[in-house]
Amino acid sequence: MLNIADTLRRWCQAARPFALATVVDVTGSAPLPVGTSVAVDRDGNAVGSISGGCVEGAVYELCRHVLREAGLPRRARFGHSDDDAFAVGLTCGGELDVFVQYVDPAVHAHLAAALTAVTEGRPATVAQLVEGPDHLLGSTLSVLGDDHVSSAAMAAGPAGPAVAAEARALLRTGRGGRATVGGDGKSCPEPLTAFVHVHAPRPRMLIFGAVDFAAALSETSRFLGYRVTVCDARPVFATPARFPHADEIVIAWTHRYLRQTAVDGRTAVCVLTHDAKFDIPLLRLALDLPVGYIGAMASRRTHDERLRLLREAGLSGGRLARLHSPxxxxxxxxxxxxxxxxxxxEIIARANDATGLPLSRTTGPIHRPPRPGPVPAPGHRYRPPTAT
Structure with a gap:
């Protein structure tokens, strides 16, 4: 859904009904990830893609059918089609589970606010109920970054709070996915499955050391969607002219800055200073933080000496194992x-629990479900004491 947020926002603001087809499950290889959507309005206008072309025609017709009926959602599964050149299916060998629902902006009024938040870069989630009782299928719920919850139909029953809690948790990881609630006689008697679309703030890339490698890394990181901070204690090197791709340049002792800034499970910390007087206090702190990646530049000799100093500083083998160095x-x-x-x-491979090997040397699906990210406690922002 969020891949076409701008168009859907305009359709919602214009009170323009549409059919929304969303990939809610993938088996094997597939061209586009779970959560990708296509939408079709009553005039036959289509936006988005879910397969790169091979099943778009069938999905378009299914959307037109749902629009005509304006009733219960439909599900369809598209699999491998090599055996028949005229069959509708995926040539890549995977399978797509597609959920198609009718969306009336007057009923799903909260969607416009959620989609506006997404197009403006603010955090938001939208949950679609894709499995459960017929009268709830297609219900939607949104959670905005200020924790405001709005919903259509789901709020009327016990499923609303449970789905909202799952949506908040996924927002903290920065990744969408399926969430199953209920079936335990507590939150709601029947099991329900929602697909949660997530638009999270950009993850942080903290680069320590205003060196040439940091300039290149800031450019690559920004291209990948990170909010980039370059930190160095030397003002002559940490300048906007040298780091035009950084979102923020901080002149401070590196460990002092890391102590007071906010991090989470998607934050990457890259230490490029290559100087023990900066590296050791910085890494001592970083290895105790709930960040997703910690890497440090070093030769083999420098790495061995750095490990010795960190052990002398009291770091255990478990904490040192988090360090990617060289x-x-x-x-x-x-x-x-x-x-x-x-x-x-390496950061991408670490985030996805991948090997980093050439695909020609591996087996199994090329595209696999993303590894669930760490989920800090609600509202958690790591802010240690300000004392140095």
């Missing part, structure tokens, strides 16, 4: 730009 994947990188690709490749 930083990056083995790509044979030499230039700052190549090194930036090596570092971000």
């Amino acid at each position: 930083i990056g994947l083995d790509l044979g990188a030499r230039t700052p730009q190549e090194t930036a690709v090596s570092i971000t490749a």
Whole structure:
């Protein structure tokens, strides 16, 4: 849904009904991820794509059918079609489970606010009920960044609070997905499954050390969607002219800045200072924080010496195991730009629990479901004491 948020927002604001087809489950390889949507309005206008072309015609006709009926949602599963050149299916060998529902903006009035938040870059989630009692199928619920919850139909029953809680949890991870609630006689008697679309703030990339490698890494990280901060204690090096792709440049002792800034489970910390007087206090703190990735630039010799100093500082083997050093994947990188690709490749592999090996040396699906991210306690923002 959020891949076409801008168009859907305009249709909602114009009170323009539409059919929404969403990929809610994938088996094997598929061209586009779960949560991707196509929408069709009553005039036959279509926006979005869910398969790169191979099942779009069938999905379009299904949307037109749902629009004509304006009734219960429909589900369809599209599988492999190599056996028949005229069959509707995926040539990549995977399977898509598609949920199609009729959306009347007058009934789903909260959607306009949620989609506006997304197009303006503010955090928001939208949950669609895709499995459960017929009278609730297609119900939607949104949670905005200020924790405001709005819904259509779901709020009328016990499912609303449970789905809202799951939506909040997924918003904190920055990743959408399926959420099943109920069936336990407590929150609601019947099991319900919602698909939760998530638009989270950009994850943070904290780069410590205003060096040439940091300039290349800030550019690559911003391209990948990170909000980039470059921090260095030396004002002559930490300048906007040297780091035009950084969202923020901070002149401060690196460990002091890390102590007072907000981080979460999607934050990446890259230490490029290559100087023990900066690295050791910084890494001592970083390795105790709930961040997603910690990497440090080093030669093999520097890495061994750094580990010795960190052990002397009281860090255990478990905490040291979180440190990716020497930083990056083995790509044979030499230039700052190549090194930036090596570092971000390792971060992507770490976030998805992937091997980092060439696909030609691996087996199984190329596209796999994302690994659920860490979920901090509600409202958690790590802010240690301000004392140095």
